[in-house]
Structure formats: C-alpha cells, structure tokens
Amino acid sequence: LNIQTWGTEEQKEKYLPRMASGEWIGAMALTEPGAGSDASSITTRAVRKGDKYILNGTKMFITNGPICDIGIVLAVTDPSKGPLGISAFIFEKDFPGFSRGKKIDKMGMRSSPTSELIFEDCIIPEENLLGGEGMGALVANTTLHWERTGMGFAIGTMEYNLNLCKEYALQRYQFGEPIGNFQAVRHRLAEMKIDIEAAKYLFYRMAWLIDTDQIPAILDISVGKAFLSKALVKNADAAISIFGGYGVCSEYPVQRSYRDAKIIEIGGGTYDIQLNMIAAAIMGPRQKVKKK
Numbered sequence: 001l002n003i004q005t006w007g008t009e010e011q012k013e014k015y016l017p018r019m020a021s022g023e024w025i026g027a028m029a030l031t032e033p034g035a036g037s038d039a040s041s042i043t044t045r046a047v048r049k050g051d052k053y054i055l056n057g058t059k060m061f062i063t064n065g066p067i068c069d070i071g072i073v074l075a076v077t078d079p080s081k082g083p084l085g086i087s088a089f090i091f092e093k094d095f096p097g098f099s100r101g102k103k104i105d106k107m108g109m110r111s112s113p114t115s116e117l118i119f120e121d122c123i124i125p126e127e128n129l130l131g132g133e134g135m136g137a138l139v140a141n142t143t144l145h146w147e148r149t150g151m152g153f154a155i156g157t158m159e160y161n162l163n164l165c166k167e168y169a170l171q172r173y174q175f176g177e178p179i180g181n182f183q184a185v186r187h188r189l190a191e192m193k194i195d196i197e198a199a200k201y202l203f204y205r206m207a208w209l210i211d212t213d214q215i216p217a218i219l220d221i222s223v224g225k226a227f228l229s230k231a232l233v234k235n236a237d238a239a240i241s242i243f244g245g246y247g248v249c250s251e252y253p254v255q256r257s258y259r260d261a262k263i264i265e266i267g268g269g270t271y272d273i274q275l276n277m278i279a280a281a282i283m284g285p286r287q288k289v290k291k292k
C-alpha cells in the first residue's frame, strides 16, 4: 500500500505485481529496540553517498522479517529536522549489508514470523527512496489505518470462540446438567456476542470510511482498534473460563486465541497510544503548563 500510494511508476512496476501474486513477501520496518510507541525517535541513519544511500541501524519486531523478499525501512536522513527528517526506502533481501536476526519466539501469533532486521552499511540505490526525503512519517502513516482496520480479521476468532463455547456448554455436564444452563456461563456467552456485534459495527464503519476516502479518520480508527483489542482479550478469557481446566490445555484451541489476543493490543500502536489519540481528538493536545 505504501508503494501503491507513494511509489514512482518504476517502483510500482517493479514491486507491486510480484507482491500481489504472492511471489514476493513484504515487510514494514519502523520499530527499533529503543523506539516503539515513540516512532519518531528512531535512530537508523541513512546517509546519501552519490547515487546511493548507506543505511545503518536495527529494526525490531518486524512481521515477516524472517521471510521477506522486500520491505520498507524508515531511517533518518536529516537529524536536525525531527520527524520531518525521516525518510522511507524500499529494501531488497539481497542488498549488500542487509541481514536478519533470528526468529523471535513469541507467546502468540506464532504463524506470523517476526524478527529483527539489521542494516549494516546497507547500500540502497537512490531510486529506492519512497516518497522523497523527509516524507517517511507520512509514508508510514498511510498504512496505519489499513493495518488497524485489517485487525478486524480477529472478529472471526471471537465468533469461532463463541461457537466453540456454545457447543461445549451444551455438551459438558456438571451437577447433572449442561453447564450452559448456568447463568454465569450463559452471561459470558451473551457478553461475547455483545462484543462481537459492537466490534462488527465499528469495523464496518472503519472500512466504509476508507472505502469512501474519508481518511485520516484518526478517532474512528483508534476507537475501533482500542475496542477490538480489549474485546479480544475478554473474549478469549471468557472462552478459557467456560472450558475450565481444558481451556488451558494446548490441545484445546481457546488458549491459542488468548495468546494471540494480547498481541493485537500491542501491534499497530498499543492500547495506551490509541487512548492518547482518542483523548487528543476529544480534548485537543495536552496543555503546556508553566510550573511555578
């Protein structure tokens, strides 16, 4: 999407068809060991030398890092300009000076590989600058609403859990009757349903805002992402409770959703950061107070 939005015709022609066909896997490398929520504090440096840029720095937690063929990396081209001194580049796995750290062993989302990416005097040709020098923050922000809205896939996990729990509650007997007769269990199922429906409405709205070009819609997107991430954890927690001891056993699927859910709260901007953005949309920026 970044290339589609910001790329030159040559960049689009070179990269998009092979990414669309699945031949090339992409990655987006913004986060660093010392720069997560505060993405504008990245230190990966890009220095222009003739018709090339030389990149040095390490990126952290990069989805598809272990398997990417190409990717976008954010680096500082002008340290004096703060966020306006950040630029985006398209890298390829065979560029000299590019390497990957080992695959990170995560508690959840284990089928989505994650690793560090290392740029050590990595040579990137100038034609791989994406969107012009200083446009990196804008380039990165282009996809944030897509990334956050794309997390709506997890509503399917909540529905899956609800169906599993319903079936289990109907066939698991305790005290001589199905546990689905007990109000505590029935109410958990009812709350799961409420969250699923609420999340669907929020995410349909987010998708509609994107479809109808009403973006950036920071408030709506952050509200949806924040709601979903908490609803997922709550849904998975309820599912494990309904399955009782079996819920924490690895052969039962609900424990997986619990491990996956927590990651949605972090990736794509943490829950706290979404709250900051929602609060800023309601209240405006925090007031600067002169302390006596």
Ligand SMILES: Cc1cc2nc3c(=O)[nH]c(=O)nc-3n(C[C@H](O)[C@H](O)[C@H](O)COP(=O)(O)OP(=O)(O)OC[C@H]3O[C@@H](n4cnc5c(N)ncnc54)[C@H](O)[C@@H]3O)c2cc1C
Pocket (backbone or CB within 6 Å): 027, 028, 029, 030, 031, 035, 036, 037, 038, 060, 061, 062, 063, 064, 106, 109, 114, 263, 266, 267, 268, 269, 270, 271, 272, 273, 276
């Ligand atoms: C599985 C996974 C995949 C990821 N994939 C990618 C990827 O493909 N590309 C990429 O670039 N990044 C990726 N990330 C990184 C992700 O975007 C960051 O982890 C996230 O932005 C948080 O940064 P951090 O982990 O450094 O936490 P920190 O920023 O250090 O935050 C730690 C805690 O402090 C809180 N906090 C920080 N600042 C504030 C504040 N101002 N107000 C309130 N609370 C605050 C946070 O909410 C959090 O609870 C991925 C992360 C994970 C876990």
